[in-house]
Amino acid sequence: MASSSAVGKLSREEFRRQKDLEAARKAGTAPAALDEEGRPINPHIPQYISQAPWYLDTGAPSLNHQRRPDYDNSGNKLDNWYDRGAKAGPAAKKYRKGACENCGAITHKKQDCLERPRKKGARYTNKDIQADDVIQEVAAGYDAKRDRWNGYDVAEHKRVYDEYAAIEAARQKLREEEIDNQTTTDLAAVRKVAKAGKAETKTDADFGSSEDEDADEDKYADAADAVGQKLDAKTRITVRNLRIREDTAKYLINLDPESAYYDPKTRSMRDAPLKNVAPEDAKFAGDNFFRYSGEAPEVQDLQLFAWQAAARGNDVHLNANPTQGELLHYEFKQKKEELKDTTKTSILAKYGGAEYLDSAPKELRQGQTENYVEYSRTGQVIKGREKAKARSKYPEDVYVNNHTAVWGSWYDTSTGSWGYACCHSVLHLSYCAGEAGIEATQASSAQQLLASSSTVAESKRPETEETEHAKVLEKVEQNYSKKRIGEGDVKLDRDRLAQAVLEERKRKARGGKDDDDRSSKKQKSALESGSHDVTEEELEAYRMSRRMTEDPMANYVDTDL
Structure with a gap:
């Protein structure tokens, strides 16, 4: 269909006929419009797609502005590059004027020569003239000019890698031979040889080793966060993190679409992607393998x-x-x-057969192994590897401040606190006093004080001083018992309580300012000296007067509102 920009402004009749034609083409009653090449144009294509812009409009219906232009891109390929080291035929016999003064090739000058600088160049010796280089014209396109890996030879890196691997294998073999050739059984000599091998690796300038890098990684491995987690120190919230970029994704282990199902939302693969590999040997055995390992079954x-x-x-x-x-x-x-x-036991007693249940121990039935370990007379390992002992990740047998037991190994039932079993100390990180600390703790306990006070009172008092002995026991019970004030069976004398209430009311009426009263002065001096014993009746009268006092905020009115 022709664009309105090319045809110009249409009249009302022409616009109506054009709309009717478009409706007929969409309904299928009129044939579709054809472009310049005779291909039909779909009438259902929107106008903003089928209409060409003003700078590409030819005046005829076409969709060429939507198609990719066809042009020859043979010279713009990324794999077109110079042939490295190509020589143009045999070398010349004599030096030619204008050629390289160093090697004799006429395709470059002396300052551009890549040959080793000779003491006397080919211009003067007329010997060992090199062949001319092949001058190539490579038509590099936009992408080829800006490709930093264009012309890179992968085989070059493979040669470098093989050279490094061969040198490392030779160094390892030499180190093993030096250790095997040691005639002594001294472990210090073996360590010295191994340390010398490490020093040689570190001082090798051409082919360095990654052992120092591994040491740095081990140094900072303890301070690293857990894999898959990130701990925010401000909010103390554990946030689930993405996987480590160096690890292979789960869905890339087995590319078979019929393998284990991978859930992209939760990034979980419950089944093992490789069915023919044992779970212990596989890099990833499925989430269910980790889910049912450790303490999860318990x-x-x-x-x-x-x-x-x-x-x-x-x-x-x-x-x-x-x-x-x-x-x-x-x-x-x-x-x-x-x-x-x-x-x-009941089944064996009834039917017998207990002798068939006894079998040889597992260590005897499966005692053979392929692990070979050779020891010296002093017990040092000469050949092979000794079986590693299982150790906990937490520090073991570490005691501080001369303690022989850990914190929390002893519980004091009298005070309800934890402590050390070696010295019965309830102070964390205290210095251990041993048996002397246990004796001091027992001597300072409330029960020991009660027993000692009763013993002292019984030894000093005569038989006629029963009242003083009762007072001493009452004071000790009051100071060292766990009974709080107001608890227990307290019996009040009603007459003394009434007298105490009356005196409390009189004191309230006087306002506590009658300094001329001798009784009040004596009472005040007694209270200040601490010799006056407050009875339960006086304490109860004071509590009752406090409860009868009016609320000071009852008649308060806020004037700021």
Whole structure:
């Protein structure tokens, strides 16, 4: 269809006929318009696509402005490059005028020569003249000119890699031979040879090793965050992070579309991508392999036990009371083992056959192994590798401040606090005093003080001083017992309480300012000296007067509103 810019302004009749023609073409009653090459134009294409811009408009209906132009791009290929080291035929016999003064080739000058500078050039010796270089005209396009890897030879890097690998293998073999040739069994000599090999690797300037880099990585490995997690120190929230970029993605391990399913939303692949590889040997054995490893099965068993116990009417909930669930599960397993042993014993007692259950130990039945270890007379390993001992990731057998037990190994039932079992000290990071600390702790306890005070009182008092002895015991009980003020069986004398209430009211009426009263002066001096003992009746009268006092905020009116 012709564009309006080329045809010009249409009249109303021409515009109506054009609209009718477009409707007929869309309905299929009129043939489609043809472009310059005779190809039909789809009438359902929108006008903003079929209409050519003003700088490409030819006046005829066409869609060439939407098509990619056809042109020869043979000279713009990225693989077109110069033939490195190509020589043009045999070399000349004599030096030619205008040729390179160093090698004799006529295709370049002396300052551009890549040959080794000779003491006397080919211009003067007329010997060993090199062949001329091939001058090539490579038509490089826009992309080829800006490609930094254009003309790169991959085989060159392979040669460098093979050279490094060969030197490293030779160095390793030489180091092994030096260790094997050691006739002594001294471990220090073997370490010296290994350290010398490391020093040689570090001082090699041409072919360096990555052992120093590995040492740096081990140095900072402890301070690194956990894989797949990022801990924000401000918010203390663990945020799930993306995978490490050096690790192969799960969906790239097996490209077969019929292999394990990969969920891109959660980035999880539950099944193993490689079925014919053992889970222990595979790089990735599926999320289910990690899900059911470690302590995960024990937690699932505990959760199943809690569900089954709750279904039978027991009040067991793993999240609400995990300690109760752990104890009940442990008790259940013990009873289950006892029942199993009882059943096994009863069956063997009834039918016999206990002699067939005894077999040789597993160490004797499967004692053969391919691991060879040779020891010296002093117990040092000469050949082979000794089996590694399992160690915990937490520090073991580390005691501070002369302690022989860890913090929390002793519990004081009298004070309800934890401490050290070696010295019974309840202060964390305190210095250990040993048996002397245990004796001092026992001597300073409340029970020991009560016992010692009663012993001293019984040894000093005569038999007629029962009242003083009772007062001493009462004071000790008041100071060292856990009973709070106001607790216990307190009996008040009603007459003394009424007298105390009356005196409290009189003191309130006087306002506490009657300094001329001798009794008040004596009472004040007694209170200041601390010799006056406040009775329970006086304390109760004081409490009652405090409760009868009016609220000071009862008649308060806020005038700022």
